[in-house]
Amino acid sequence: MRYSQAFIFTRKETPVDAELPSHQLMLRAGYIDQLTAGVYTLMPLAWRSVQKIEHIIREEMNAAGAQEILLPMVQPGEIWMQSGRWEHYGKELLRFRDRKDQDYCLSPTHEEGVTNLVRNYINSYRQLPMNLYQIQDKFRDEIRPRAGLMRGREFIMKDGYSFDVSFDAAEISYKKMYDAYSRIFKRCGLEFRAVEADSGNIGGSHSHEFQVLAQTGEDRILSCPKCGYAANEEKAEVRRDLHDTAFTVSAATPAREEVFTGNAHSIDEVAAFLKISPENSIKTLVYLADGEPVVILMRGNDNLNEIKLAHVLGCTQLVMASDSAIEEIMGAKPGALGPIGIKVPVYADLAVATMHDCVCGANHDDHHFLHVEPGRDFEVKAIVDLLLAQAGDPCPHCGESLQGFRGIEVGHVFLLGTKYSAPMGAVFLDEKGESKPCVMGCYGIGVTRVLAAAIEQYHDDNGINFPTAIAPYQVIVAPMLMKSETVTATADRIYEELTRAGIEVLYDDRDVRAGVKFKDDDLLGIPYRITIGERNLAEGKVEFKHRADKDNEKIDVSEIVEYVKSRIQADLKAV
């Protein structure tokens, strides 16, 4: 491609609206253009990279036995009503009506679509397993889209679905996809971890996320350097030798006493005011579970895992109560809350059962209780594990200290079970002639997010620095002086020969000064640059440089094409 004709427009200035490096660089380098909140045009450079990522995905999915299809993005509300998600999916599902006043939605995912399809064609165990996938635009009306392609409302997703005769068989399909995903992200050149994850509201029994490691990631993940255990923070377990699910009252604890604690509201402030350890105070949280208030008790220095809590409560919607709601429920403002004398159901973390003679809020503004004895001064509905794991906690498998990372979730695999097949009637007849629902798995990759995550991982002060496998072009040819016929003639020839050799070349034939080309060419993130100038040409040489290298090599003009070919092949083979 000749740069002078290309739809590539760079900017010197960093766009103010963008915060993440990937977002800033994609705007500056002319990869994307924003149309409205969370909706972006992919311009040629981004689209080329996306197509490369898609190509890798297709190769690996096909190799794993999956078949590509394309489901409609516009879906009738009817099939979403059958699965129950018309009611439960919430506002992220963009709904509308057609001229006949029928309900429709833009599909944010395709469990319904694919299950509806499969139930019409799969009737026998002989037809299973079956694995179907697609690469397509999705629309989710996100609460707050942000960070460019990282969390858009419209985005490109690869979604795949497996259908099996049993859970055991589904495990095999799941493992195949897990392995395919590992190969896909490796081939994309990304540093990532596969971590155990919560299944969220898609449902199902277990799942793994594929997390690209990056400081700017929204997810926290924990991994064990010794045994390899890795999990999303919200799913991570901690080894705890705590099993008491009832309080044992200590007779040594004095009678409880209400004291004034002034402006001390947070756990740390109260602990400092009373000169006690935060470990000895009870943190009292108020939540609304499907609208009903519940009170949660944690040891002062522990944090609550909301996902665990939601599982314990069996609720679908869990939100922290607002300050005004808390005052109504508890009779006091946040900062002085406690479990004593309230009528709301109380759940305590396991650690609370080990506490004696502790401190908690008095449900009386600016007052706390001293000498609180769980089991004597208050009772709870249940004592359960609600602890949020953090870096430094002991690994659940081997006890080693867990390491913390930040990650960007680029892929997620779920073993779904029969959550969709059963209500939607995707059933087959087994060997005995019995009708059974298919056991499903579902598998997603955020294709456009992979692109953003790759830039988060591969950039420097001068711009993007893509892995060769997903770069929009492999080589940029930069003649230094367009007036010089020897320079342009050589550049023309190298461009043509490289192109003929199957190399993807961006030919920077713009009639601009060398500095402009260097700055732009660094910004774009193309792995290799061939610089053609009069001085080197006099010796029959051109310069060759990797984007990440400081210095360049001088290569004989006659050898440059073969040399570039071998370097690119080595890059692509290395992964």
Added chain:
RNA sequence: CGGGGCGUAGCGCAGUCUGGUAGCGCGUCUGCUUUGGGAGCAGAAAGCCGUAGGUUCAAAUCCUAUCGCCCCGACCA
């Protein structure tokens, strides 16, 4: 959803408080010079001042409504 910020030329912004001919930088176009890390000079084009009402002799500026975009929060008791 709550809180904050912002809509003026393709991009980044000033002008708004205190109403009175629409400005600056970058980019774009023309010409000359320059040519290995975002060149210099000279000239030029380009704006329903987000939208709709209102106040006024007069509105980017004041008032009302509305639309849009960005950021923050959703571990804090």
